Amino acid sequence: xxxxxxxxxxxxxxxxxxxxxxxxxxxxxxxxxxxxxxxxxxxxxxxxxxxxxxxxxxxxxxxxxxxxxxxxxxxxxxxxxxxxxxxxxxxxxxxxxxxxxxxxxxxxxxxxxxx
Numbered sequence: 530x531x532x533x534x535x536x537x538x539x540x541x542x543x544x545x546x547x548x549x550x551x552x553x554x555x556x557x558x559x560x561x562x563x564x565x566x567x568x569x570x571x572x573x574x575x576x577x578x579x580x581x582x583x584x585x586x587x588x589x590x591x592x593x594x595x596x597x598x599x600x601x602x603x604x605x606x607x608x609x610x611x612x613x614x615x616x617x618x619x620x621x622x623x624x625x626x627x628x629x630x631x632x633x634x635x636x637x638x639x640x641x642x643x644x
Contacts, residue, residue, distance in 0.1 A: 532625070533628075534622060537614065537618055538578050540614075542574040544597075545567050545570045548607055549566075552603050587622055590622070598612060
């Protein structure tokens with residue numbers, strides 16, 4: 530699960546940075562506010578790469594997904610991109626857990642066969 534989720538989070542890191550560049554063109558938003566919010570979100574996406582397998586890591590990932598969708602109020606295309614990444618996050622968690630279960634099952638079978 531860690532590999533799939535981390536890949537999604539790294540891609541989100543880049544998307545958040547690009548969204549910040551687009552948001553800077555809005556005269557109603559200050560540059561400091563845009564980069565503070567984007568910087569925190571980018572830092573969270575990087576930190577989550579290491580926390581995704583710990584308790585609460587997946588839940589924090591969902592918080593990041595909600596924030597990404599909500600950023601559509603400032604950069605409208607982020608509604609679409611946020612929903613796409615939320616689906617990608619769900620897929621990463623869902624199929625990552627299935628892969629982890631299969632690995633554990635194969636390791637148990639191999640251990641049982643070797644003994």
